[in-house]
Amino acid sequence: MLIDDKIIKKLVSEYKTARSVITFKEIVNHLSKYIYNYARKVFGVNHEIAMDFYLYYIERIENILLKYNETETKFITWFTYTLRNGYLNYIDYKKRKEKYKKTEISIDAPLCDREALTLHDVLYDTKKYSVYSIDDIDNDNIEEISLKIFNYIENIFKERDSLIFFIHNLELFINLITKPLMKYFNINYEEAYSIIEKARATYIYKYNDIIKLQDSIAKINLKISEYNNKGLWTVHLASKKQNRIKKLQAIKLNVPHSFIAKLFKISVNAITKIINKIKKYLKENFKYNFNN
Numbered sequence: 001m002l003i004d005d006k007i008i009k010k011l012v013s014e015y016k017t018a019r020s021v022i023t024f025k026e027i028v029n030h031l032s033k034y035i036y037n038y039a040r041k042v043f044g045v046n047h048e049i050a051m052d053f054y055l056y057y058i059e060r061i062e063n064i065l066l067k068y069n070e071t072e073t074k075f076i077t078w079f080t081y082t083l084r085n086g087y088l089n090y091i092d093y094k095k096r097k098e099k100y101k102k103t104e105i106s107i108d109a110p111l112c113d114r115e116a117l118t119l120h121d122v123l124y125d126t127k128k129y130s131v132y133s134i135d136d137i138d139n140d141n142i143e144e145i146s147l148k149i150f151n152y153i154e155n156i157f158k159e160r161d162s163l164i165f166f167i168h169n170l171e172l173f174i175n176l177i178t179k180p181l182m183k184y185f186n187i188n189y190e191e192a193y194s195i196i197e198k199a200r201a202t203y204i205y206k207y208n209d210i211i212k213l214q215d216s217i218a219k220i221n222l223k224i225s226e227y228n229n230k231g232l233w234t235v236h237l238a239s240k241k242q243n244r245i246k247k248l249q250a251i252k253l254n255v256p257h258s259f260i261a262k263l264f265k266i267s268v269n270a271i272t273k274i275i276n277k278i279k280k281y282l283k284e285n286f287k288y289n290f291n292n
Helices: 005-018 021-043 047-066 075-096 139-156 159-168 178-185 189-200 206-230 235-249 257-264 268-285
Strands: 104-106 287-289
Touching: 005 021, 005 047, 005 075, 021 047, 021 075, 047 075, 075 206, 139 159, 139 268, 159 178, 159 257, 159 268, 178 189, 189 257, 206 235, 257 268
Parallel strands: none
Antiparallel strands: 104 287
């Protein structure tokens, strides 16, 4: 069944406003088959795994939908992107479920086994950071870490400086900045939401490129698996995969300094200094305990 873009956008908008259980059930009814079929068709998994992923994703879908900000892009484009990330998180979740123990994490300590991703990377401080890397971390951990960083920054830095940093790293703090925006600018919820929507629009168009590259990498992975099973040479495929990963890692989902400077009516140079100051402080001082 095709998902009508106008209908689903309307339902999500209504749910974000009223939090109606009936509306939520209607949204889930519209998306259920797509969620289940996604894992089966894209990753070729069996019914048992597809259903397990479906249940994993449904448990988290409310928070995912609340992050949606309507744009001209079709809802299903955005939703498919969340599904791909959700499935990668699901795989890591299954692998690490029994593995996590209480561990102190500094901002430069790896958050997971893949490519030594750190909180430093999550905060867009290196050229190597990408949305691809951040999505290798379990969604539950990202939400938890985001809240810890948010509270840590708010307790140390000025209200304006904190808000500038949060807006720049909007994807990380999108569920947390509405009230700070309302308070700082003395505006209502709708006006704060409008600022968030405009800020997100500065990079939302990049989602299509991300999805295309992730699909390409997934197809190359399947080829590598096929070639390995046949005992064939895979160096050329590995090289092609690395090339795609580099392109993916070059895509950054940050709100530009120029947008933030216009919002706060200060110079771009001042915005840059504030963001770099907070990143430097976090790098040197922030530590975090999992499961504390």
